[in-house]
Amino acid sequence: xxxxxxxxxxxxxxxxxxxxxxxxxxxxxxxxxxxxxxxxxxxxxxxxxxxxxxxxxxxxxxxxxxxxxxxxxxxxxxxxxxxxxxxxxxxxxxxxxxxxxxxxxxxxxxxxxxxxxxxxxxxxxxxxxxxxxxxxxxxxxxxxxxxxxxxxxxxxxxxxxxxxxxxxxxxxxxxxxxxxxxxxxxxxxxxxxxxxxxxxxxxxxxxxxxxxxxxxxxxxxxxxxxxxxxxxxxxxxxxxxxxxxxxxxxxxxxxxxxxxxxxxxxxxxxxxxxxxxxxxxxxxxxxxxxxxxxxxxxxxxxxxxxxxxxxxxxxxxxxxxxxx
Ligand code: CA
Ligand code: CA
Numbered sequence: 001x002x003x004x005x006x007x008x009x010x011x012x013x014x015x016x017x018x019x020x021x022x023x024x025x026x027x028x029x030x031x032x033x034x035x036x037x038x039x040x041x042x043x044x045x046x047x048x049x050x051x052x053x054x055x056x057x058x059x060x061x062x063x064x065x066x067x068x069x070x071x072x073x074x075x076x077x078x079x080x081x082x083x084x085x086x087x088x089x090x091x092x093x094x095x096x097x098x099x100x101x102x103x104x105x106x107x108x109x110x111x112x113x114x115x116x117x118x119x120x121x122x123x124x125x126x127x128x129x130x131x132x133x134x135x136x137x138x139x140x141x142x143x144x145x146x147x148x149x150x151x152x153x154x155x156x157x158x159x160x161x162x163x164x165x166x167x168x169x170x171x172x173x174x175x176x177x178x179x180x181x182x183x184x185x186x187x188x189x190x191x192x193x194x195x196x197x198x199x200x201x202x203x204x205x206x207x208x209x210x211x212x213x214x215x216x217x218x219x220x221x222x223x224x225x226x227x228x229x230x231x232x233x234x235x236x237x238x239x240x241x242x243x244x245x246x247x248x249x250x251x252x253x254x255x256x257x258x259x260x261x262x263x264x265x266x267x268x269x270x271x272x273x274x275x276x277x278x279x280x281x282x283x284x285x286x287x288x289x290x291x292x293x294x295x296x297x298x299x300x301x302x303x304x305x306x307x308x309x310x311x312x313x314x315x316x317x318x319x320x321x322x323x324x
Contacts, residue, residue, distance in 0.1 A: 005032040008064035008219070009039070012192050012201075013058040015155050015173060016162020020112050021067035024194075033199040035064045037091065037219040038152065040314060042253065047141055049110035051306040060164045060174050062153045064198030068226050071195040075239065077156055078324070079186045079197065084149045085222040089114045090137065090204045090216035098303050113137040113216060115204060117145065137204070137216070145205060150181045150217065151222060154200030155242075159191040165200065167230035167303045170253040172242045174201065174305055176210050177253050185323075186316050187243040188227070210299040220310035236276035237324060238268045245279040245323055249312050255304040263295050266309035274311075278319035288315065 010022030025031055040057025044051075050056065071077060074301025078303060093110040095102055117133045122257040136146040153165050168175045172188050180186060189193070199222050206215030229237075236241050240252045254265035254274065270293060292315055298306035316323075 001030060003029055003030045003032070006034065006066060008034040008307045010037050011036060011058065011061045011094055012064060013061050013165050014162045015062070015157050015165060015171060015198055017157050017159070017197065019065050019157065019196055021194060021196065022064050024067045024076050025071060025226065027068060027070050027226065030223060030225050031066055033066075033222045033224070034143060035063045035200045035219055035222060036061050036222055037087075038201045038214065038217045039091065039093070041219060044093060044111055045097045045112060047092055049108040058165075059166065060153050060201045062155070062198035062200035063159065065193035065196035066226070067196060068184055068199070068228055069194065071190045071228045072193055073191055074231045075190040075195075076229040077188045077190055077197060078197045078225070078227040078229055078239050079154065079188060080225040081151070081180070081182055081184055081186070081190070082225055084151070084182050084202065084220060086115060086135070086147070086149060086202065086218050086220040090228075091217040092216060094119055094215055095213040100211045102213075113139070117322070118144065124305070125216055125261065139165040143222070147179070147204045147216075148178065149179050150203050150206060150215070151199060151203055152176045154180060154186060154199045155197070156188045156190060157192045157196035168240060168306050170191075170254075174302050174303065175242060175253050175255070176206065176215070177244070177306065178206055178208055178298070179244055179251065179308070183247060185245045187229075187234070187237045187241050189241045195228070199224070206221075206287070209297045210301050213301050233324055235324055236273050238274070243273075245309075247311045249316055250316065251308040251310040253298060253306060253307040253308045257304060259297060259300065259305045259307060262307040266295060266307045267293070270309040270311060277321045280319075286316075
């Protein structure tokens with residue numbers, strides 16, 4: 001298996017067919033994406049909330065795209081997130097025009113937060129074996145916040161004219177889903193030969209909803225393994241994309257003009273997945289999701305809003321469902 005690295009010089013602000021690949025790889029290879037922050041690495045500080053250039057750069061840029069050989073339209077690209085390393089600091093910035101609190105801000109205000117490792121003692125009272133180093137940052141004198149690292153933008157080329165990296169969709173993109181982190185697998189559609197995967201917009205931490213406008217925005221490197229699942233091998237996952245598997249659950253992540261529409265789309269995609277994968281009829285799949293499924297807001301601040309429908313993997317195990 002090969003391992004390739006894509007530098008942050010290869011940056012895009014749209015995910016579309018026909019883009020010149022930054023690199024090529026085989027199915028099963030490992031790729032390292034060096035990413036810029038969502039402000040296009042514009043060196044934002046408290047004193048310079050517009051950054052050193054004095055104007056905004058690319059919005060939510062992504063590194064790539066990566067051409068995965070053998071990927072054809074109709075296939076699914078499985079992206080296993082193996083590792084994420086962060087730059088030493090993150091940035092948050094207010095917006096006077098967007099987000100739940102924009103009416104409270106007259107201008108852009110920025111803060112930098114530097115990440116540190118803090119040692120937490122384990123249950124056994126400070127024995128060396130149980131001490132854990134946790135990455136986090138100090139919010140203020142009273143509050144320490146642990147990092148929960150996630151990827152904001154991850155997607156393949158969208159069909160047709162493409163989709164800007166600020167916008168989410170069925171191709172992935174700016175999903176801003178807190179669950180997309182190390183140890184998870186994201187299934188994305190292949191709309192064009194090579195799939196054209198791009199990744200950016202790392203967050204050291206974000207709350208579900210991303211209420212103000214941003215997470216703890218940072219840059220870093222993301223290591224993924226990419227595998228092409230041919231149409232038949234992908235199975236029911238193919239129609240539920242973007243579809244995520246974590247240690248505990250599976251989820252369909254859907255975006256639409258409104259939260260209501262996104263919630264309904266996420267629920268319906270998961271219901272269809274359950275009928276196809278577990279062989280349940282619509283009545284029982286509906287009952288089961290109403291009992292065991294959870295709809296969770298991913299973000300309310302992007303051009304389309306995103307909601308995920310989560311289902312615990314214990315249910316899938318009972319019905320003998322295995323993901324490809
Ligand atoms: Ca984002
Ligand atoms: Ca972001």
